[in-house]
Amino acid sequence: MWSILKAVRENPEILYESQRRRGFSVEIVDRAIELDRKWREKLREVNQLRKRRNELARKVKDAKGEERGKIIQEAKAVSEEVKKAEEELKKLEAGLEEVLLSIPNIIHETVPVGKDDAENVPVKYWGKAKVYFEDVDSFVEMTGGMAEYEVTDVKPVGHADAVEIFGWADLERAAKVAGARFYYLLNDLVWLDFALTMYALDYLKKAGFTVVNPPYMMRREAYSGVTAFSDFEEVIYKIEDEDLYLIATSEHPLAAMHMNEVLEERELPLLYAGVSPCFRKEAGAHGKDTKGIFRVHQFNKVEQFVFCLPEESWDWHERLLENAEKLWQGLGIPYRIVNICTGDLGIVAAKKYDLEAWMPAQGKYREMVSCSNCTDWQSYRLNIRFAEERGKPSKGFVHTLNSTAIATTRAITAIIENFQQEDGRVEIPKVLRKYLEPIESAPKDFITPTKTQ
RNA sequence: GCCGGGGUUGCAGAGAGGUACUGCGCCAGCCUUGAGAGCUGGUGCCCGUAAGGGCUCCUGGGUUCAAAUCCCAGCCCCGGCGCCA
Incomplete structure (x- = not known):
């Protein structure tokens, strides 16, 4: 796993320390942790909806007559929900990505602290x-x-x-x-x-x-x-x-x-x-x-x-x-x-x-x-x-x-x-x-x- | 720049609206004294302790209940033509 994401999830203290020594704010690390948590939560939700959509789509294939029309109606609704949830997920993902990518590399312990x-x-x-x-x-x-x-x-x-x-x-x-x-x-x-x-x-x-x-x-x-x-x-x-x-x-x-x-x-x-x-x-x-x-x-x-x-x-x-x-x-x-x-x-x-x-x-x-x-x-x-x-x-x-x-x-x-x-x-x-x-x-x-x- | 053909999992190739298949390679198990062969299961990415689920057919949009498959735009590769140091 990427060392910064690993640190965000498992050991944020490394990132706090690196940011402090660089003289940068640690607030960005907290934002990353929060966004990562939200993103994973949302991903779960989206996957559940996708699962439901896939199940319904599969059912349509074998259904006949009136039953078929009903399932398609339901599938349509679920598909709309998936779309919405995916959009929210995408937003979270973009936000998370932006924050993660703006975190500077984790400083090695032998780097001296100094301002310029x-x-x-x-x-x-x-x-x-x-x-x-x-x-x-x-x-x-x-x-x-x-x-x-x-x-x-x-x-x-x-x-x-x-x-x-x-x-x-x-x-x-x-x-x-x-x-x-x-x-x-x-x-x-x-x-x-x-x-x-x-x-x-x-x-x-x-x-x-x-x-x-x-x-x-x-x-x-x-x-x-x-x-x-x-x-x-x-x-x-x-x-x-x-x-x-x-x-x-x-x-x-x-x-x-x-x-x-x-x-x-x-x-x-x-x-x-x-x-x-x-x-x-x-x-x-x-x-x-x-x-x-x-x-x-x-x-x-x-x-x-x-x-x-x-x-x-x-x-x-x-x-x-x-x-x-x-x-x-x-x-x-x-x-x-x-x-x-x-x-x-x-x-x-x-x-x-x-x-x-x-x-x-x-x-x-x-x-x-x-x-x-x-x-x-x-x-x-x-x-x-x-x-x-x-x-x-x-x-x-x-x-x-x-x-x-x-x-x-x-x-x-x-x-x-x-x-x-x-x-x-x-x-x-x-x-x-x-x-x-x-x-x-x-x-x-x-x-x-x-x-x- | 124009015209045609193409891009599918580590590799080679099928699939032409119904949720990714075959062969090879690799891994594990069984069998075997051992190796091989054979048989069975697996093989990428993400979430999850797990069970499980989702995603992935060059990329990004669109149509659809459902897209590798249809439509639009782009990138790259092969061939031909043009231009060119």
């Missing part, structure tokens, strides 16, 4: 951060002295300025053509973008993932199964006059891939590495990161996605994070892992880690990877269950997890700030070079400033 991203808890630091001498105090304070660092006396050019000054992207013309938060990526960064994608896909394929290039648009029905309703307004683009939405991440078509399926236990876990462009309205981000290619309406991303047995999902959560870490360690970019607190978690995930890269020019850690265990929150909506074998009764809903591997534009900003030389050249991480090697005109060691035109 300032209260996320760093759990790990990796790499030696390059810290500009003026930022050292704040760095030490921010990291609680847990992170290694080296002091630099030159501050690199920030990624947003660098891409324009050094001629790696044209944001002005993109704004003219498509608006703010779009970009023309030019020359070396195009190759770098491809190399990052290839690097991540190659790694994940070797780790046992199936590489997938999914549809970039989805129907509403599938989409509503993978995300919160509010996202439709804030992040997702709709195609005019079509029942189609541009994907905000390949997580979404990957999650929906197996909707209305019963998966066999022995084929689990299913591991997918999705690669696709991502389209986001960023409607809720006014004024944030308006410059450069850090926060944009369109970017490329390699994503990890897992369908697994419920008892294995917490293990997979750690393993997805480990994959992401290995990829970023390979790039040589210092980062930290934060355990996202209740206030910053969102309603889909039961627990989430972010990997935040150190950005020397900004003197801050910035989000590069999000790694979530969605337990059965998505799989219930998408109706993805598992059974011992095809044809056998299902045992329950699978768990789904997703984690960024590499989002290319963000990775590029981190590379620009971490590996910038004094002359503006940017050293290319060694792990990417073999993916650039086959392309004769691609840069191999450094990305070089070139002011085009």
Whole structure:
């Protein structure tokens, strides 16, 4: 059974606790309990009426003459009653469904309580951060002295300025053509973008993932199964006059891939590495990161996605994070892992880690990877269950997890700030070079400033 | 986009107004030293402690006492034509 419905019926205290820790009202839980009770009551009533209707309908077949007319009269009346009762049931069901689906995922016990991203808890630091001498105090304070660092006396050019000054992207013309938060990526960064994608896909394929290039648009029905309703307004683009939405991440078509399926236990876990462009309205981000290619309406991303047995999902959560870490360690970019607190978690995930890269020019850690265990929150909506074998009764809903591997534009900003030389050249991480090697005109060691035109 | 054929339970196929059938697969029991064969019952979802009942023939509406079956709309698959990187 779906964990939220199970909790509503058998152990509401779990839901109260989860809601309290999120800082949300528990009133919705009480409403769910009440509606569920009413719905079951009404269902009983409806089934009784249906039974009576079926009995009468069966009688009509064999009845003759006057008797027949009488039975049909009665059956008509009962049929009307059934219709009425079914309508009431439908209303209750819709109400119950609406309430149940608006209950956020049940929070895992290891999620820290906090009101916003300032209260996320760093759990790990990796790499030696390059810290500009003026930022050292704040760095030490921010990291609680847990992170290694080296002091630099030159501050690199920030990624947003660098891409324009050094001629790696044209944001002005993109704004003219498509608006703010779009970009023309030019020359070396195009190759770098491809190399990052290839690097991540190659790694994940070797780790046992199936590489997938999914549809970039989805129907509403599938989409509503993978995300919160509010996202439709804030992040997702709709195609005019079509029942189609541009994907905000390949997580979404990957999650929906197996909707209305019963998966066999022995084929689990299913591991997918999705690669696709991502389209986001960023409607809720006014004024944030308006410059450069850090926060944009369109970017490329390699994503990890897992369908697994419920008892294995917490293990997979750690393993997805480990994959992401290995990829970023390979790039040589210092980062930290934060355990996202209740206030910053969102309603889909039961627990989430972010990997935040150190950005020397900004003197801050910035989000590069999000790694979530969605337990059965998505799989219930998408109706993805598992059974011992095809044809056998299902045992329950699978768990789904997703984690960024590499989002290319963000990775590029981190590379620009971490590996910038004094002359503006940017050293290319060694792990990417073999993916650039086959392309004769691609840069191999450094990305070089070139002011085009 | 147009014209035709189709979508039935894990799979294959029947059923063309009277409440889902046959075969295969799977599970349980009987039989057997054991396995197999054979026989019997079962096989999805929901409510119910249970007894039991309801729902389900791609989806949503409609007609009817009664819809897999008739009507309307949509989705998907196959074939043909058109268009097309």
